[in-house]
Structures are given as structure tokens and as C-alpha cells.
Amino acid sequence: MSEASTRPKVVIVGGGFGGCAAAKGLKDAPVDVLVLDKTNHYVFQPLLYQVATAALAPTEITYPIRTILRKQKNATVWLAEVTGVDVNAKILSTAEGKTIPYDYLILACGARHSYFGRDDWEPLAPGLKTLGDALEMRQRFLMAFEEAEKCDDPALQQAWLTFVIVGGGPTGCELAGVLPEIAKKALRPDFRRVDLSKTRILLIENSPCILNAFPEDLAQHAQKDLQRLGVEVRNGVKVTDIRPDGVTLSSGEEIPARTVFWAAGNKAAPVGGSLGVPTDRAGRVVVERDLSIPGHPEVFVVGDMAQAALRDSSGEPVEGKLVPGVAQGAVQGGACAARNVIRRVNHHPTEPFKYQNLGDLAVLGRGAAIGNLPGLKLKGYPAWLFWLFVHVLKLVGYRNRLNVLLEWAYAYLTYQRGARLISNRKR
Secondary structure (H helix, E strand, O other): OOOOOOOOEEEEEOOOHHHHHHHHHOOOOOOEEEEEEOOOEEEOHHHHHHHHOOOOOHHHOEEEHHHHOOOOOOEEEEEOOEEEEEOOOOEEEEOOOOEEEOOEEEEOOOEEEOOOOOHHHOOOOOOOOOHHHHHHHHHHHHHHHHHHHHOOOHHHHHHHOEEEEEOOOHHHHHHHHHHHHHHHHHHHHHOOOOOHHHOEEEEEEOOOOOOOOOOHHHHHHHHHHHHHHOEEEEEOOOEEEEEOOEEEEOOOOEEEOOEEEEOOOEEEOHHHHHHOOOEOOOOOEEOOOOOEEOOEEEEEEOHHHEEOEEEOOOOOEEEEEEOOOOHHHHHHHHHHHHHHHHHHHOOOOOOOOOOOOOOEEEEEEOOEEEEEEOOEEEEHHHHHHHHHHHHHHHOOOHHHHHHHHHHHHHHHHHOOOOOOOOOOOOO
16 A cells, blocks of 8 residues: 555455455455455355364465455555554554554454353363364364273263264354264274264254254254254253363253364454444444444444344335344445445445345255255255355365365265364363
């Protein structure tokens, strides 16, 4: 970004779905764009669970942000962590102590997992939002089998072979569905002293049904698929305690387990709290109809950071409905924010954000998935094949698409996983 430029400066915080969509939307605009992210890579988050379960290598679902925007002459990328925003002075603060001015600001920092006031559970039950989370989860998953192999106490050995996943949303179901296949097919022939057929996968969901964002018939079909794959689904109960040696459920049941994964809730990135405007219980910024914040039309918030009302075809809010925190919501929000920046630069009225639901997909395991598309419901192999097609298509980079296709084909034919690396042993 040229220091001498007199063009409006648009700063985008976050290089994920929403941030990259916003930057691309400003490609031909008469503005200077600065993209800030605390990492140097874009992550295709829907496939993070495949890194966590050793199906894919980290490089196959990531792409350098600089490379994505390489051909966009008005865009600059900085590696920086934003810690706060002074909306009155129009200045960002970074963890490195730097201040960055802006004329327009688009916040797309995403979310982290929420433990509902029990942050002491985080070291015991990692969530899955970043590449670092996925690698930590992979480490714990693979180490559990290594510890079970060395264990002479049958009860402790079974605790190492028991995996508890808290949260029955798409992430929790994706993790739960793939773990039995890995344990009982991919890993079982490689271990001598432990019988991996005894591996238990428990999915704990507080609501009466898993995948409650889907129609009830699809959610029930998904639950049957998970049970067929070997997952124990516990509905209508919640976790009341997590310890190094197990979990306690609201039903009073004690489950000895040495590995717990968290997929139960989200909270927005904390930088939204520095804006001085209302936020909801999850820390999401309550935005105006054009995704700007109250009192500061030059600041926009998109994706998981925004509490945006779902609107009908006429632009009116649908009572009690919010834009879901999914990838397509972030992409559409980033694109809308970019258009509204251009409108403000040209002194035109902004447009309201109208989220278009392109459909929801959830994969549960080999040949098992559900899809709720506009005018169409999919189950089983058709949904699974459609899920494969969509996710390969949405990956960034031809090399990543080819690699992922080859890895999936190899895993399907052989049941093997190509990224079973334990690189930083902690136990």
C-alpha cells in the first residue's frame, strides 16, 4: 500500500472466507486494500476435521493469502494480529504495537469455540477452528492408540480407546463418523497388543436430536447412519464435567475417557468487543441491515463475527432468524461489504445484506451424508458424492484439488490414512 496514495484505504481483518471474498470484491475499485491476518494462510475450514483425523495433510486445505491476492494490484497483505479498534480515531492496534489507520474497515476475524463459561475445559477438550487445533486434535487422537498399546491395565486401556465428542452439529458428526473407520480399519492391523475393535466413539448432544439445523427426517437418518458406523449417540444430555480421566453427563453417567473433543459452541473473535457497539451472548456484533455497525457506517462486520438478521426477498428481517455461521454466509457477507464500501466511496446508498441459502451438507462417514438443498433432500451415497464434488470444487488451487482427490481415492480403496504423523509428543 503506497504511503503517498490519496485513494481511500480499506483495511480487511481476516484472510478467511469473508475476508478473501471482500478483498476480491474490491479488485477493480478505486481504493487501496490492506488485508491483515495473524497467519499467512487461508484455511478451507470445512475440511479441518480431515486434517484432525489424519486423512489430509495441512498443506492440502491451506493456501497462502498472498498468492490468492497476487494478481490484485490494489491489495497488500500483512502478517499481523489485530487486538483492538478505535472507531473514533479510525485506527487499528496490533499485538506488535503497531497502529494502522483506515478509511473503511471490514472485520472478518471469525470465531473460536465457546466452553460456556468453563474455559478450564479447553486444555482437556480441544475444539476445531484453526489449523493448529486440527494438528493438536490429530496428535491426541493418534497418541491415544499408542498409549493403549503400551497399557497393561484393561480398564485404563479401554479409557484410552474411548473418545468423547461434545456437540452434535456438523463438526461433531463429521468427527464421530470417521473415527470408527480409522480405528477399526486403518489402524487395527498395525497394533499388536491392543484390540482396536473395542474402540468406543460417543457423541454427546444436549438437544433432543443431532444436526438440529437440518429437517427432522434428515437428522434422524443421519443419527441412524452414525449408529450403523459404530457411534454411540447420546441425545438430550449435556456434559457437566470434564477431567483428564473422563467426563460426567447430566444423567449422572461417568464415562472413563482419556480423549475428549469439543464441538459444542462458538464465540466471536474478541476484537469485536472493542468497537463499543452492542454484541450478543456469543460476542457477535449486532450489525445494521448493510452489515455496518451502528454510528459508524464506514465499519463493516461479516461472517461469524456478525449477528445479521435473515431477510426475505423484500429485504425485511425474518422474525427470530439470523444468518447462519457457515462458510457461504461469510463469503456472501464479505462480497456484500465490498459492494457497500464501493457504494460509500461513490456516495451511493448501501444495499441490505440478503443471505441466499444454497443448501446445507453434512458428511457422516464412508458413503453416508445428508443434504438439504433448495427443493431437494439427499441421503446416503448421492449426498456423499455431492458433498465430495462441492468440497473439491471449492478448494483453492488446482494442486490442492488434485491432491485431495487422490488422497480420498486412496483412502476409499485401502482404508489407509496418509498423514498419520505424531510430530510433537506431549504425553
